[in-house]
Amino acid sequence: MADATAGDGIAPEENRSASGLLLSADGTPLKNSIARAERRARIRAFLLILPLLAFVMVSFIAPIADMLFRSVENDIVADTLPRTVVELQDWDPASGVPGEPVFEAFYADMLDATEAKIHTRLGSRLNYEESGMSSLFRKTNARRLGRIDDTQPLAPQFEKIDEDWATVEPWAILKTFSARYTPGYFLQAADMKLTPEGVESVDETQQIYIKLFWRTIILSLTITCSCLLLGYPVAWLLANLPMKSANILMILVLLPFWTSLLVRTSAWKVLLQEQGVINDILVWIGLVNDGARLVLINNQIGTVIAMTHILLPFMILPLYSVMKTIPPSYLRAAKSMGANDWVAFWRVYFPQSIPGIGAGAILVFILAIGYYITPELVGGTSGTFISNRIAFHISTSLNWGLAAALGSLLLILVMGLYWLYDKIVGIDNVKLG
Amino acid sequence: MTESSDAFVEFERVQKSYDGETLVVKDLNLNIGKGEFLTMLGPSGSGKTTCLMMLAGFETATHGDIRLDGKPINSVPPHKRGIGMVFQNYALFPHMTVAENLAFPLEVRKMGKADIEAKVKRALDMVQMGAFGGRRPAQLSGGQQQRVAVARALVFDPELVLMDEPLGALDKQLREQMQFEIKHIHEELGVTVVYVTHDQSEALTMSDRIAVFNDGKIQQLAPPPTLYEKPDNSFVAQFIGENNTLDATVDSVDGRFARVRFNDGTLSRALAVNCGGPGSQTRLSLRPERVEFDANVEPDEEGVTGLVKELIYLGDHIRVRMEVLGNRDFVVKVPNGAEVSELRVGETAGLTWRAEDCRALDAA
Ligand SMILES: Nc1ncnc2c1ncn2[C@@H]1O[C@H](COP(=O)(O)OP(=O)(O)OP(=O)(O)O)[C@@H](O)[C@H]1O
Ligand SMILES: [Mg+2]
Numbered sequence: 001m002a003d004a005t006a007g008d009g010i011a012p013e014e015n016r017s018a019s020g021l022l023l024s025a026d027g028t029p030l031k032n033s034i035a036r037a038e039r040r041a042r043i044r045a046f047l048l049i050l051p052l053l054a055f056v057m058v059s060f061i062a063p064i065a066d067m068l069f070r071s072v073e074n075d076i077v078a079d080t081l082p083r084t085v086v087e088l089q090d091w092d093p094a095s096g097v098p099g100e101p102v103f104e105a106f107y108a109d110m111l112d113a114t115e116a117k118i119h120t121r122l123g124s125r126l127n128y129e130e131s132g133m134s135s136l137f138r139k140t141n142a143r144r145l146g147r148i149d150d151t152q153p154l155a156p157q158f159e160k161i162d163e164d165w166a167t168v169e170p171w172a173i174l175k176t177f178s179a180r181y182t183p184g185y186f187l188q189a190a191d192m193k194l195t196p197e198g199v200e201s202v203d204e205t206q207q208i209y210i211k212l213f214w215r216t217i218i219l220s221l222t223i224t225c226s227c228l229l230l231g232y233p234v235a236w237l238l239a240n241l242p243m244k245s246a247n248i249l250m251i252l253v254l255l256p257f258w259t260s261l262l263v264r265t266s267a268w269k270v271l272l273q274e275q276g277v278i279n280d281i282l283v284w285i286g287l288v289n290d291g292a293r294l295v296l297i298n299n300q301i302g303t304v305i306a307m308t309h310i311l312l313p314f315m316i317l318p319l320y321s322v323m324k325t326i327p328p329s330y331l332r333a334a335k336s337m338g339a340n341d342w343v344a345f346w347r348v349y350f351p352q353s354i355p356g357i358g359a360g361a362i363l364v365f366i367l368a369i370g371y372y373i374t375p376e377l378v379g380g381t382s383g384t385f386i387s388n389r390i391a392f393h394i395s396t397s398l399n400w401g402l403a404a405a406l407g408s409l410l411l412i413l414v415m416g417l418y419w420l421y422d423k424i425v426g427i428d429n430v431k432l433g
Numbered sequence: 434m435t436e437s438s439d440a441f442v443e444f445e446r447v448q449k450s451y452d453g454e455t456l457v458v459k460d461l462n463l464n465i466g467k468g469e470f471l472t473m474l475g476p477s478g479s480g481k482t483t484c485l486m487m488l489a490g491f492e493t494a495t496h497g498d499i500r501l502d503g504k505p506i507n508s509v510p511p512h513k514r515g516i517g518m519v520f521q522n523y524a525l526f527p528h529m530t531v532a533e534n535l536a537f538p539l540e541v542r543k544m545g546k547a548d549i550e551a552k553v554k555r556a557l558d559m560v561q562m563g564a565f566g567g568r569r570p571a572q573l574s575g576g577q578q579q580r581v582a583v584a585r586a587l588v589f590d591p592e593l594v595l596m597d598e599p600l601g602a603l604d605k606q607l608r609e610q611m612q613f614e615i616k617h618i619h620e621e622l623g624v625t626v627v628y629v630t631h632d633q634s635e636a637l638t639m640s641d642r643i644a645v646f647n648d649g650k651i652q653q654l655a656p657p658p659t660l661y662e663k664p665d666n667s668f669v670a671q672f673i674g675e676n677n678t679l680d681a682t683v684d685s686v687d688g689r690f691a692r693v694r695f696n697d698g699t700l701s702r703a704l705a706v707n708c709g710g711p712g713s714q715t716r717l718s719l720r721p722e723r724v725e726f727d728a729n730v731e732p733d734e735e736g737v738t739g740l741v742k743e744l745i746y747l748g749d750h751i752r753v754r755m756e757v758l759g760n761r762d763f764v765v766k767v768p769n770g771a772e773v774s775e776l777r778v779g780e781t782a783g784l785t786w787r788a789e790d791c792r793a794l795d796a797a
Contacts, residue, residue: 327522327524329520329521329522329524330524330526332489332491332511332518332520332524333518333520333524333526334526334537335490335491335510335511335512336489336511336512336514336516336517336518336586336595337512337517337518337537337538337541337585337589338512338513338515338538338541338542338589339512339537339538339541340510340512340541341512343541344512347537347541348526351528352526352527352528
């Protein structure tokens with residue numbers, strides 16, 4: 001049989017094409033057959049994850065993309081005042097109030113806008129950049145525009161509606177923000193603003209976001225550290241106690257998960273307030289003077305305490321899952337070689353628990369940096385996070401662009417810290433179970 | 434070296450219970466001489482590891498004294514006992530390189546850098562791992578990890594080294610090679626070794642003395658040849674090497690020998706080692722290689738007939754499985770020769786042995 005196929009002088013076990021490619025039994029190149037065989041498996045695997053993929057796209061990727069888009073999107077000026085934007089292109093704010101063609105275009109645009117009742121929205125949008133713009137646009141309403149005689153020069157008639165139209169500022173603002181995409185929200189989120197003269201920082205008294213970002217990071221780090229300090233011994237106990245006690249302890253660790261977040265946070269209010277349980281006890285045992293009760297809530301201390309409690313399980317569980325895999329024989333080996341308890345722990349046990357620390361720390365930190373409810377309830381004014389500000393802009397001031405910019409910055413910040421972490425600790429060192 | 438009179442390690446009436454209900458170690462008395470290689474051999478769960486852990490200080494004895502070099506060590510913490518240890522899974526620290534692993538016991542002893550380096554190098558060379566100092570344990574094969582574990586247990590010059598089934602995870606060939614190497618190191622350094630295994634051939638090849646454990650007790654403590662040739666009880670006879678058993682009743686005891694009666698009524702003689710008085714049950718133990726095919730029973734010999742059930746050809750010798758007095762697994766080892774060719778499956782054949790080689794033991 002070997003002779004039959006070996007007639008052309010090629011190794012009998014293998015089919016080869018003229019160019020030396022390996023061929024499969026039916027004569028197609030082996031690589032193609034493998035690709036074909038594997039393609040079907042790949043398609044099936046893809047179909048299996050398709051529902052999840054769709055879900056993730058719709059519920060996760062799309063909102064993030066939308067947020068990133070909103071943080072720079074600025075269609076409203078160009079959409080509401082299309083002709084004005086075109087006319088303003090050649091205008092230089094240094095040359096004074098724009099000429100009659102701009103006013104003509106603006107008049108036509110405003111007639112359309114007031115009829116569609118969208119001119120006040122434009123006013124609100126521009127008010128984010130310069131206060132006064134909102135009332136200016138509200139004043140320039142359909143009734144007042146109706147009195148304008150478009151055969152006469154328009155500039156003086158607009159001046160009559162509001163004398164601000166005879167100054168450079170509103171036009172400069174319009175021109176500055178006429179682009180469809182603007183860095184304005186991001187600059188605002190970084191305590192800067194876009195003016196017709198360029199980028200400048202806002203008044204020192206109005207700078208809040210940078211400070212808030214810093215506070216969010218520092219508090220999140222504090223919370224992560226205190227979670228680690230409190231969680232490490234608990235995780236160690238969990239991993240080393242006999243099964244029965246460990247199970248009870250595990251239930252205690254998980255108990256917070258089964259209680260509503262709101263209930264837990266409110267409980268802290270009861271405990272921490274000036275007339276609360278903790279202060280009462282401290283006064284009772286004489287550690288604290290009744291006149292000088294500790295302020296533990298509505299400040300940063302309150303936020304740190306309550307958040308540490310709430311995020312503690314996220315530290316304990318990864319730590320536990322890593323510690324569980326460290327066999328006790330390592331500690332015994334260390335001791336048999338002459339290391340006392342502390343050296344054995346520090347040189348042998350601790351280094352092996354670092355992946356758990358890494359996982360827990362990253363989890364807690366990332367959860368903390370975006371936390372909203374707890375700081376809102378117990379943080380007062382000094383203990384709130386950037387996320388509280390984002391919520392404010394979304395639901396109260398309705399400045400979604402700024403909220404999106406702040407959110408995007410937060411996202412970039414987290415990714416930056418993640419990158420930093422990867423550089424310093426190494427993400428391979430993180431183990432979640 | 435065997436039977437050292439000045440005991441280096443002493444277990445005196447040691448008992449151990451984990452749960453307060455059952456004794457895992459019952460009344461252990463054991464003296465280990467300096468420089469001795471003593472093996473604890475026994476089936477799983479017989480308390481070997483527990484004894485080792487008590488000696489190392491990781492478990493406390495419920496009752497009794499353990500002395501090291503004459504001093505009681507019950508209250509000495511593990512890290513002050515200065516006992517080297519090789520664990521079953523090696524317990525090499527995964528986050529340290531091989532050299533760092535070896536340097537660890539020296540560092541905690543606050544030794545100088547140069548000293549440490551020299552000692553680590555010497556220890557690694559001793560186990561032929563000199564070139565692997567920079568590797569992590571995970572980058573080593575099982576056998577290499579095992580060598581490192583041995584080197585680490587020896588690097589700080591302990592006088593006593595405990596090894597808990599150190600070769601359990603290795604394949605047969607590597608295990609045999611490592612047995613030789615460990616034995617070699619032991620002879621070279623003269624350290625005292627307490628070795629745990631449940632592999633009897635490992636115990637037989639390496640040890641000066643073997644303590645056979647079962648059920649929390651030492652069944653027999655003896656050098657390997659004694660253990661094989663003169664087992665004290667049925668458990669040891671059965672556990673060490675291949676063994677044929679025949680149940681019988683003691684008829685009379687006369688000096689060293691006992692006259693025993695088989696179930697079919699035939700009488701025979703056996704060495705009275707561990708049997709009761711007349712009327713008591715006994716179990717006779719016979720090594721397969723001490724039985725011969727022979728119809729003529731000489732004066733100092735005993736004989737029976739049996740049915741040949743199976744012939745297993747093993748080259749240099751043949752294993753013949755027979756049914757003898759109700760025992761269907763009676764094995765006889767015959768050298769390959771002319772007499773084998775006369776054996777046929779299904780035929781009866783005469784068996785003889787010297788009364789010396791048949792030991793009457795407890796009936797357990
Ligand atoms: N920490 C413990 N708690 C309770 N019981 C234990 C503990 N360790 C061992 N035992 C019990 O003690 C007995 C002896 O165990 P030990 O580990 O000494 O056996 P061993 O002879 O080393 O067995 P193996 O050959 O399987 O290693 C077993 O029945 C075991 O179940
Ligand atoms: Mg064991």
